[in-house]
Amino acid sequence: MGWLAYLVGIVLPYVALALFVVGFIYKIICWSRAPRHLPWELFPYPHTAGERLGEMVIEVASLRSLKLHNRNIWLPSLLMHFGIYAVVAWLFLVLLGLPVALLGYLGGVAAAAGSLWMFTKRLGRDLRILTTPVEYLNLLLVFLISAGGIITGFFGEGLAVREYMLGILSLSPRLPARPSLLWEIFFLEVFLVYLPFGRMIHFAAKYFTYHRVKWGESH
Template sequence: MGWLAYLVGIFLPYVALAVFVAGFIYRVVCWSRAPRHLPWELFPYPRTAGERVGEMVMEVVSLRSLKLHNKNIWLPSLLMHWGIYLVAGWLFLVLVGCPVGLLGYLGGLAAAGGSLWMFAKRLCRGLKILSTPVEYLNLLLVFLISAGGIISGFFGEGPAVREYAVGLLSLAPRLPSRPSLLWEIFFLEIFLLYLPFGRMIHFAAKYFTYHRVKWGESH
């Protein structure tokens, strides 16, 4: 168990982070070099920087386009996304020394419930023929991470998580004080390794989707 704990808790975090950063940069470079779409201004779109930021924020917060084009999965998707936002907010507060365990648990419940709901939706007849195995894999991964954080008590261990994260960031890594947290750390490492090469990286493509495609801008 000693070497396995060292592998998951000390070695793999740096590997996962390096792969994530390299993969993220690679995908962004590929998007930036893609041929420009033919600009067809068929509808009014925001011209000023403030209007464009507002448009993108509204899309991220409400998933308005999904509601418009595929209302059947809008609510479970919104629940899952807001769960992820809450977990990310909890992690930020943990890192700055203000852990709010309730925020993490609420985010975990929302992400787990939303991903499970989405999984069930995609098994229904109408969506099953349109769903690919990778979409089920994405939902399963989100469910495992969020449910694992609840079951392992990860969201209630803010100080221990902060101590571990600070150790990694300061290049003085130490194993977490609670060995059970290693399971959640392992799932997060798998998530980071997979994220740049799967469809969940779409959050990073929002700029290009809006400026290069939807709004037809070259810059």
């Protein structure tokens, strides 16, 4: 267990972070070099920076496009996304040293419930033929991370998580005091490596989807 714990807790975090950064930059470069769409204004769209920012915030907060085009999975997707938002917020607040265990657990429950709900929805006859194996994998990964954070007590170990992350960031890593936390750390490492190369990177693609496709202009 010693060498395995060292691999997961000390070595793999840097490997996962490096692969995530490289993959993310590669995706951004590919999107930025993609051919521009024709400037066909088929519907009203925001022109000012403020209007565009507001439009994107509304989309991220409400998943309005999904509600319009696939209402059947809108609620479970909204629940899952808000759970993810809460977990990300928990992570940043933990780094600041704030006691926000409740936020982490609520986010974990919402993300786990939403991803499981989405998974069962996509097993239905109407959506099953439209769902690829990758989409099931994405939902399973979200469920494992969120449920793992609850089961291992990861969300309740803010101080230990903060010390561990600060050690990683300061290049002086130390294994967490509770070995069970390594399971959640491993799931997060897998997620970081997979993220830039899967469909879940769509959160970063929103900018290009809106600015270069929906709102593309000729000037």
